Amino acid sequence: MIYDQFLQTLLGGLAIGCIYSLIALGISMIVRATDILHFAQGEVMMVGAMTGFSSGVWAGNAPLLALIGGTFGGGLMAVAVELGVYRPLRARRVPLINVVIATIGVSIVLQNVARLVWGSEPLAYPALFETRGLVISGFTVSPQLATIVVLSVLIMAALAVFFRYSRAGIAMQAAAQDPDAARLMGISVERATVNTFAVSGMMAGAAGVLLGSLFFASFNMGFITGIKAFVAAVLGGLGSVPGAMVGGLLFGVIETFSAMFISTSYKDAVGMVVLILILLVAPMGLFGRAGRQV
Amino acid sequence: MLRINNLSVSYGPVAALRGIDLTVEAGETVALVGSNGAGKSTTLKAISGLVPPSGGTIEFLGETLNGLKPEAIVERGIVHVPEGRRIFPRLSVEQNLEVGAYSARAAMRRRRIREEVYALFPRLRERRQQMGGSLSGGEQQMLAFGRAMMAQPTLLLLDEPSLGLAPIIVEEVIRAIAHFRAEGVTILLVEQNAELALTLSARGYVLETGQVVLTDESQTLITHPKVWASYLGEKELEDT
């Protein structure tokens, strides 16, 4: 049944797209708040996948604990690199481009540390979610994919509520839009920046658990996924939060369909070609506005 | 209330303030006038902690402010409305007001004060869901005043509140300043529009290339040739 297969592929694309969106959101938030292109975001995701794996196993295969462990693992790792690396660099007035290079260094160091701690063999996630096919009104739906989509949507909705209504969320946006004006209102821009890294790391960490549960967790899973999330963020318009969400979904769906219709081996290339085509039409991305805007 | 002694500020090699003395007593409205680049904004930035002094002291209610971060200075009741209003463009009017009351000292009474802001500027209530960046210049100035009200200042630093506004909106600015004065707020008012600043204040200082060249009662200053010099430029005055 071709329609059924189409729906399956679409759901698969949306699920992987949600994972890209969660990572891309963090990339966009960090660009907005600090102008840093955070190339280590994929590794933060990987750390989330690893800590999620460990806490899930430790708790005796508890999916919720894996998700919580991954979320906090990612958040703590992002805060650690901000406090330990990026903030000291900024304090020494290191040019922005060099800080961006440092994020690549951080990504390599994190990969090596993860290899040391968790080994180089891919870790098979215990079946976190139901994997048997679920039949909804005649269509077979993978509950695992559906769970990923539902959880991602919930996380993104929570983020939207956080930014719209919470004092900390509003303060983070104010600090990103106009740091000096925010300071005059009593906002500590340093703290808002740490919060930005914390929230973006938590989302990446959650994404790591979802991705790990779909395939497996390994020390080098963050690199290509991080690059794709970057593409998703650029696709949506770097620095735009709705753009990162849509960009991730779009990229996931395009990639999955091109794997089905063209070839699995070329799906990465097809995704990149689509990116270039979209940038030719909409140079600033779909929701374009780059970097910090005052 | 505010006592500035021999304050100097430099931006790298550029000396923006070269040893100024200035005092503001509780409940006063004091004007600070001068031509472009005289150092007016720099004075306010030094008081609110945005730029570090390179020399001299700033004292507020007997406490030295030197070295405190802006966040800490707001907590002491000094609220700086910067030049160009600096509304957060992608926050709604209501969120902008919320940010105004971010400091711990202002957070408690923020609901009540927000109603006061909306009562003073009904236009802001109508637009409370609109993004700050989509407001007109006049509306942004009202929002900047609203944000300052939310912060519940003891000492209010106003940097060119009338800049670029139509006369009818300047009336709103005057109304807002009157509101703060009625609440007993002390005001240090920076204006290039010396006439406006001096009609609103009791005393004034004239700043020229980083130094106080004159200070007197506003009534006296308003007719003083030096004040007009800062309008027209030194050269033209010498020529006449």
Ligand SMILES: Nc1ncnc2c1ncn2[C@@H]1O[C@H](COP(=O)(O)OP(=O)(O)OP(=O)(O)O)[C@@H](O)[C@H]1O
């Ligand atoms: N960030 C900065 N970097 C370097 N120089 C600066 C900076 N800000 C101000 N200056 C210089 O310091 C001097 C005083 O500037 P300031 O902004 O205080 O003047 P002002 O009196 O507020 O002028 P205006 O009426 O144009 O607003 C000027 O010569 C200006 O060029």
Ligand SMILES: [Mg+2]
């Ligand atoms: Mg100025």
